[in-house]
Amino acid sequence: MTSPAEGGTPAGAGPTDTDWAAALAAVRGLPADARVLLICHVNPDGDALGSMLGFGLGLRRWGVRHLQATFPGPPEVPEPFRWLPGLDLLVPQDDAYPDPDLVICFDAASESRLGDLVDRLDKAGAALVLDHHASNTRFGGIHLVDPHAAATSVVAEGLLDRLGVPLDAEIAACLYVALSTDTGSFRFEATTPEVHRMAARLLATGIRPGDISRRIFDTRPFGAVRLFGEVLGRARLEPEAAAGRGLVWTYATQDDLARYGQPAYVLEALIDSVRCTAEADVSCVVKQVAPAEWAVSMRSKGAVDVSRVAVALGGGGHRFAAGFTGRGTVDEVLDRIRAELVGALTA
Ligand code: AMP
Ligand code: MN
Numbered sequence: 001m002t003s004p005a006e007g008g009t010p011a012g013a014g015p016t017d018t019d020w021a022a023a024l025a026a027v028r029g030l031p032a033d034a035r036v037l038l039i040c041h042v043n044p045d046g047d048a049l050g051s052m053l054g055f056g057l058g059l060r061r062w063g064v065r066h067l068q069a070t071f072p073g074p075p076e077v078p079e080p081f082r083w084l085p086g087l088d089l090l091v092p093q094d095d096a097y098p099d100p101d102l103v104i105c106f107d108a109a110s111e112s113r114l115g116d117l118v119d120r121l122d123k124a125g126a127a128l129v130l131d132h133h134a135s136n137t138r139f140g141g142i143h144l145v146d147p148h149a150a151a152t153s154v155v156a157e158g159l160l161d162r163l164g165v166p167l168d169a170e171i172a173a174c175l176y177v178a179l180s181t182d183t184g185s186f187r188f189e190a191t192t193p194e195v196h197r198m199a200a201r202l203l204a205t206g207i208r209p210g211d212i213s214r215r216i217f218d219t220r221p222f223g224a225v226r227l228f229g230e231v232l233g234r235a236r237l238e239p240e241a242a243a244g245r246g247l248v249w250t251y252a253t254q255d256d257l258a259r260y261g262q263p264a265y266v267l268e269a270l271i272d273s274v275r276c277t278a279e280a281d282v283s284c285v286v287k288q289v290a291p292a293e294w295a296v297s298m299r300s301k302g303a304v305d306v307s308r309v310a311v312a313l314g315g316g317g318h319r320f321a322a323g324f325t326g327r328g329t330v331d332e333v334l335d336r337i338r339a340e341l342v343g344a345l346t347a
């Protein structure tokens, strides 16, 4: 990473005026027939999809006519997000422009989160990165990375505002989904006065927060309710882990999903039931994605910086919410996590 004296952005600081100017120039300098490709991270969550689609709708209003949005892997959008405005922008990754004039990445901390779409970074005329992970590796050419932003949608709203695109109810619904998912419904520490001011701007467009919350947080198939029961039933508490701060964890296999007829994304909500555990600072859900491959979600209440654990094990994230891909057996993955916890204590 370059030092501030060399013109780079200091770690932890948000975008500089120069960064904003570069991003605006990249959009304003597009030719009339430009092709713009939007990409969000693999296994997209509410912030990835919401910031990408909300910004995409804004770019369309601004005048970009050849516009695609995509993400790596199977093109299925998780059911809770299948009503989002702007879904018509989505194309499967294989149909995405091979050499767009501009590529814009959303909510991806590193190139590895872009899967097979990573080649677009080099093939595009310019690559703009909108993100809020402190662990962002500064890939791509133009960076709007704000580790203090509660969601990537905060950065997306900032760019739309600077482009002079007004919020409408469709853009607002997407950005609200992004903001409310990444703040855990405005419960997490990142919920600053500015987050509530942004939420107020979004709500002022007439969107219905009750309907949105019920769809994205409070609705799941009965099979998923029963699957959660079984997976929570096998949770383990290790009070001595993380130098006595405590670890609680569970796992779910592909066979568990098959027995209850559920798609993998239903497991995303599971960590919220596990992290309630009073006796543990760190919580963890290990989700099988292939025979010896596991998507690991970690949360912390503050005594452990789980992004340090995740980065040490090849992933990334935030202090209180992070993840990585683990290989081997569940026990092997857990052993590696336990070994990293003590070194990741915050005090
Ligand atoms: P999740 O547990 O999937 O909700 O992810 C929590 C946080 O960790 C998010 O900010 C993700 O972007 C990040 N994260 C999760 N998995 C990975 C991974 N394999 N590599 C990098 N970051 C990840
Ligand atoms: Mn995300």
Ligand code: MN
Binding pocket: 047, 048, 107, 132, 150, 151, 152, 182
């Ligand atoms: Mn995010």
